Amino acid sequence: MNITRAGFVLLIVGLILLMNASSSHVSGHLSYKYGELDEGESQKYVILTAPVGPANMCIGLQRESVSGLPPGFFQYDLTDVPVHMKFTDPNNNTIAEKDVITPYCFDVNFETRGVYNVHVTNNGNVTTTMPLDIIFDFHNPDNKEADKYLLSLALTALGAAITSAGFVINFVSKHRKQQKP
Amino acid sequence: MKIKNFDLTLLKADMRKVWSRPTFELAVGLVFFISITTVQTLFEITTVSGFQSDFNYLVTESLVRITSTQMLPLVILSGILVSLSFARDYEQGLMQTLLSLPVSRTSIFTVKFVAVVLPLTLLSWGITLFIMVMNYFTAASGLLVLQVSFWALPVTFFAVMFYAGLASLIALALKKTITSTLATVLAGFFVSFITTLTPEVLGPIADYLVFTPYAAPLWALKRLFGTRPLSEPGLEMNLPPWGFFILLIFYAFVFLVPTYFYFTKRFEVKE
Numbered sequence: 001m002n003i004t005r006a007g008f009v010l011l012i013v014g015l016i017l018l019m020n021a022s023s024s025h026v027s028g029h030l031s032y033k034y035g036e037l038d039e040g041e042s043q044k045y046v047i048l049t050a051p052v053g054p055a056n057m058c059i060g061l062q063r064e065s066v067s068g069l070p071p072g073f074f075q076y077d078l079t080d081v082p083v084h085m086k087f088t089d090p091n092n093n094t095i096a097e098k099d100v101i102t103p104y105c106f107d108v109n110f111e112t113r114g115v116y117n118v119h120v121t122n123n124g125n126v127t128t129t130m131p132l133d134i135i136f137d138f139h140n141p142d143n144k145e146a147d148k149y150l151l152s153l154a155l156t157a158l159g160a161a162i163t164s165a166g167f168v169i170n171f172v173s174k175h176r177k178q179q180k181p
Numbered sequence: 182m183k184i185k186n187f188d189l190t191l192l193k194a195d196m197r198k199v200w201s202r203p204t205f206e207l208a209v210g211l212v213f214f215i216s217i218t219t220v221q222t223l224f225e226i227t228t229v230s231g232f233q234s235d236f237n238y239l240v241t242e243s244l245v246r247i248t249s250t251q252m253l254p255l256v257i258l259s260g261i262l263v264s265l266s267f268a269r270d271y272e273q274g275l276m277q278t279l280l281s282l283p284v285s286r287t288s289i290f291t292v293k294f295v296a297v298v299l300p301l302t303l304l305s306w307g308i309t310l311f312i313m314v315m316n317y318f319t320a321a322s323g324l325l326v327l328q329v330s331f332w333a334l335p336v337t338f339f340a341v342m343f344y345a346g347l348a349s350l351i352a353l354a355l356k357k358t359i360t361s362t363l364a365t366v367l368a369g370f371f372v373s374f375i376t377t378l379t380p381e382v383l384g385p386i387a388d389y390l391v392f393t394p395y396a397a398p399l400w401a402l403k404r405l406f407g408t409r410p411l412s413e414p415g416l417e418m419n420l421p422p423w424g425f426f427i428l429l430i431f432y433a434f435v436f437l438v439p440t441y442f443y444f445t446k447r448f449e450v451k452e
Contacts (some may be wrong), residue, residue, distance in 0.1 A: 005202065005205070005206070008206055009205070009206060009209050012209055012210045012213070013209065013213055013436055015213050016210065016213050016217060017217065020217045020218065025222065026222050026224050030224065030226060032226035034228050043228070044228065044229045045226060045227070045228060046227050046228065046229055046232045047224075047225070047226050048222040048223065048224070048225040048226075048227070048228070048232070048235075048236060048239075049223055049224045049225070050222055050316070052222065052223065052224060053218065079328060113223070113319060114319045115232075127215070129273070132226060134226065139358075148315060151315065
């Protein structure tokens with residue numbers, strides 16, 4: 001395979017990836033709830049994510065019941081519970097660690113692909129569920145996969161450069177051949 | 182040794198001819214475009230206890246989905262490339278030249294078949310591996326992603342062998358490039374179409390569709406990874422993963438063996 005074809009293949013892959021990375025992004029409200037948390041008990045949530053950018057994270061945000069039952073019907077869906085929370089990135093660096101009252105929402109930025117951990121300890125004297133909610137803006141272009149987008153740009157640029165170089169080399173070599181008697 | 186070198190030269194020449202511009206570029210574009218659109222943005226919330234099983238499920242499901250969506254482009258590409266390799270040579274009179282060379286018919290058949298199957302398998306698997314690594318490779322999960330992705334290689338290889346075997350049989354029977362390409366693609370679509378039929382249409386026979394050449398590669402992967410069935414488990418659960426692999430090997434040779442014997446014993450080039 002000559003250099004022009006290799007560059008053209010890279011360009012094709014880069015452009016398709018660019019189209020995919022710039023069009024697909026996460027959006028909306030994602031929620032996860034796992035059992036109840038007793039007094040003094042801890043729970044660890046794992047968020048496996050691509051670098052999808054800014055979001056709003058809520059701990060202990062109790063959503064209204066869709067069944068039409070009155071608020072507080074579910075005895076373990078409580079708010080105003082004191083908790084200790086710790087949020088770490090994939091490199092195990094602590095991004096936030098503090099004592100808060102539920103529901104507690106704060107801004108996060110998913111910059112790296114990998115596993116983020118949310119550690120919550122119930123400091124109240126009640127048993128309650130401790131849902132974790134992550135809210136993304138509705139179709140925010142910043143919520144696309146940053147690393148995939150960068151890779152696509154790099155592949156496209158590299159492909160374009162190699163293809164151009166191949167065309168130039170071909171042109172020069174043909175020109176030289178023509179000049180020779 | 183001389184013969185082996187000659188075979189290698191023949192293989193290189195055939196690969197250069199079959200994968201000439203723009204076939205390779207179109208194949209890369211088609212397979213990559215179809216594969217990348219099936220992968221969703223990675224975002225999962227889980228607990229520590231459920232993390233490993235959830236991650237395994239996510240990775241294996243993605244691999245099965247990518248392999249599944251690649252099947253149709255592989256059917257189309259096998260049809261086109263095998264027709265370019267066999268039928269076009271016949272149409273252009275190159276087959277007569279090839280058969281007059283001091284090379285056995287077995288070598289010519291093998292070279293022509295390998296020139297399509299090997300690059301197509303590697304192309305498809307390379308794209309699968311690239312997408313899997315790009316989406317799921319992290320320091321903690323790298324080995325698992327590579328292990329899971331490896332299994333797509335034999336599955337894709339046997340699937341491509343089946344379609345290429347079917348395509349070569351059609352190409353040698355029809356001996357016309359366009360006609361044999363269309364016939365192979367139609368046959369491939371038919372194999373794909375029957376797997377979409379429901380028990381309401383087919384009755385109890387529909388349960389056996391998991392063993393068809395189109396569905397068997399995907400079930401081989403699903404059974405190997407222990408993917409949880411979405412609906413009520415069917416007949417696929419009665420066959421172990423190695424059973425599906427034996428079935429794949431059977432499918433890989435089911436058209437290839439008669440085509441090989443036809444080419445080496447009966448195939449004649451008319452003047």
